[in-house]
Amino acid sequence: MTATIPFVKPISQIRLAPGSTVTIVNVSWQEFESMLEELGENRSARLSYSKGTLEVMVPLPEHERPKELISDIVKTLLKANSRGYEPFGSTTFKQEGTAGVEPDACFYIQNYQRMISRRRLQPDDPPPDLAIECDVTSKTTLEAYEAIKVPELWVYDSGKLTIYILKNENYVKSDISPTFPHISLNQIIPAAIERSWQVGSVQALEELEAKIR
Numbered sequence: 001m002t003a004t005i006p007f008v009k010p011i012s013q014i015r016l017a018p019g020s021t022v023t024i025v026n027v028s029w030q031e032f033e034s035m036l037e038e039l040g041e042n043r044s045a046r047l048s049y050s051k052g053t054l055e056v057m058v059p060l061p062e063h064e065r066p067k068e069l070i071s072d073i074v075k076t077l078l079k080a081n082s083r084g085y086e087p088f089g090s091t092t093f094k095q096e097g098t099a100g101v102e103p104d105a106c107f108y109i110q111n112y113q114r115m116i117s118r119r120r121l122q123p124d125d126p127p128p129d130l131a132i133e134c135d136v137t138s139k140t141t142l143e144a145y146e147a148i149k150v151p152e153l154w155v156y157d158s159g160k161l162t163i164y165i166l167k168n169e170n171y172v173k174s175d176i177s178p179t180f181p182h183i184s185l186n187q188i189i190p191a192a193i194e195r196s197w198q199v200g201s202v203q204a205l206e207e208l209e210a211k212i213r
Helices: 029-038 062-079 142-147 184-197 201-212
Strands: 002-006 021-025 046-050 052-055 093-095 098-102 106-107 130-135 152-157 160-167 168-176
Touching: 029 046, 046 142, 062 106, 062 130, 062 152, 062 184, 062 201, 093 142, 098 142, 142 160, 142 168, 152 184, 160 184, 184 201
Parallel strands: 002 021, 130 152
Antiparallel strands: 021 052, 046 052, 046 098, 093 098, 106 130, 152 160, 160 168
C-alpha cells in the first residue's frame, strides 16, 4: 500500500504494517535530518530521501530473505578470491541537502581498509563500493544513489537482478559486475534465491559454494 501525504506530524507517530510504504512530499533537508534523529538507529522502517521527497518503508520477510542471501553470496565470492571487505549493512549515507539512502546491504571493497576502524561515518568518507537493494513493496530511487555516487548498485526485483554502474554521474545497466567480472551474477543470484524458497537459505548457499569450488 502506497500513499502520498503532507508532512504534518512527527514521523514517530506514523504506524506502518510490514510491507507498507508511505511517501511524504515537500520535506526539507532539515526535516529529513530531524526525522533520522527522532527515529534513531533501532527501527524497522527504512528511509530514502531525494529532492524533497521522503519514502518510509517497512520490509516484509519476502524482502529480507533475498537481501540476506545476496549479502552472503557477496561475502562468499569475496572470500573465495581472498579479497578484503567491510560490510556496512543499512548504514545511512547522505549527500548534504540532496539525498539520503539506507541500502538493504552495502560493502566497502576497494576502500575497505580505510573503513575498518569506522564506528560512524566521517564527512570525507567515500560511498560504499557496492550497494544492494531488494525491491518488493517499493522501487529503488536511482537518483539518490547517483547523488551519493555509489559506483555499483544491484537491484533485485521480481526474480531479476539488475546491475547498475555509475558513469558520468548517471547509472547505466550492465550485464557484468566490475566487482565480479567473471561471474554471471544475473543468473546465479536469482537461481540461488529461488532455490532458497525450496530448500532454505543455508542449503541454497551451500550448493552455490560447492559450485564455486
